[in-house]
Amino acid sequence: MIIKENLLHSVGATVKQYKSSEIIFREGDPATYYYQIVTGEVKLNNYSDEGKEIIQTLLEDGQSIGESLLFMDKLYPINAIAITNCKVLRLPKSNFFDLLKQYPDICLDMNRLLSQRLYFKLIMAQNLSTQNPTAKLRVLMDYLKSSQEEQAPYSFMIPLTRQQMASLTGLCVETAIRTIKTMERNKIVQIKDRKILY
DNA sequence: TCATTAAAGTTAT
């Protein structure tokens, strides 16, 4: 969790509930709030020319949503959509900045978080242009797995659907599925009742 | 090689 909940409450944050598939903000909206997920999952996405969904990031408990836009005078370039029922804390932009001025530690944490987001984007950017499907999926899985301690083979259960993996890598689902199958044959992953172990 | 289309089976709500 990036900012403590009590602290957010004490400076004016309010709780907002979103139902699954409800839109939190959409492309083109101005950024007026700092959002932090208490419970639930959220995706940041775009839709390509002919309707294909491109997922930019998946977010879960404790993470903030679209925070980078608060530091700029730009409109959101992405949609934020709840993918489960969500409880989210919302803090008006000006209160958020007061908070940052008051607590240097939070400023530092925010820098860490933004750096982490940037790092993920850099890794995924290289991925999307070149690379065969196996390499793309591997880069994604490597990144996901890097968040856990245990690094032994097959110790990490990919917490994404094949659909989501495809939307994150720009592949079509069928290709993602076929590629994962051949990765299983090549002992790169294991599959246990549809769950991917890496 | 990979996307697209279609069709069918499986899981989750």
Added chain:
DNA sequence: ATAACTTTAATGA
């Protein structure tokens, strides 16, 4: 029950 996800196969760029 219905929607969402997974899988396989055929076809085409």
